[in-house]
Amino acid sequence: MIPPAAFLLVAAVLFSLGVLAFFVKKDLLTQFMAVEVMLNAANLALLAMAKASGLAAGQVIVLFVITVAAAEAVIGLAIIVLIFRQRRTIRTDELKDLRG
């Protein structure tokens, strides 16, 4: 029997790696993928908690998270496509108009 703490540890590692990737990478697409990694780490933590507490509600929430993530991916990619059409680049170090 694997304790939930082991799954939580993996979820923590994945989430931290997602944050790390988001800050290290400089193209919008890969940063967006890093966000997906973070969402998945949260899902893993939710399921580990659901197993630990014996409540099925955790699994329901995971389903909602997956659906919301799908919607978010669609909108996010559409915005990235728009940025690429207007600026011909998705490198974040070339997109700094909002820097003060």
Next chain:
Amino acid sequence: MAWAVFVILSVLCIGSVLAMIVSRNQAHNALFLVLAFSCLGGLFGLLDAPFAAAAQVLVYAGAIMVLFLFAIMMFNLREPAPREKRRLRTLLAAILGLVLFAELAVAGWRAVAPGSASPAAPDGLAGLGRLLFTEYLYAFEITSLLILAALVGALALAGKKEGA
């Protein structure tokens, strides 16, 4: 046995996310992510959540990553991203990641450690469906609206012809 599967899946998952950080080719990144999400689906299965595991593989490793690959091919970036030059930024990000990891590990440990007595197992797929269509019915219906809004929004944003 379960431990062996757990260790293999976790190492594959974390390793492919690490490879995504190191690799500079976007298409490779997306494929590493497909591997990571498939392994994560296996981990979901280990947690007695077969439906979440199936949704993970179908929706994440399947649909969402295909969407990413389509986007990558649309951008058609020939050359890989240039080498990251700013060491300071990488160092700061690594420190941030380590601190965050320590915090999460402590929080997770505290959340699980006291109630180590394992209660009754969740009552399977039927219970999940019942919960989804009774207690969480509104959330479920609103989700369908959300997906419709995302569909229309994506079309409105990116559906126009180039230069129109």
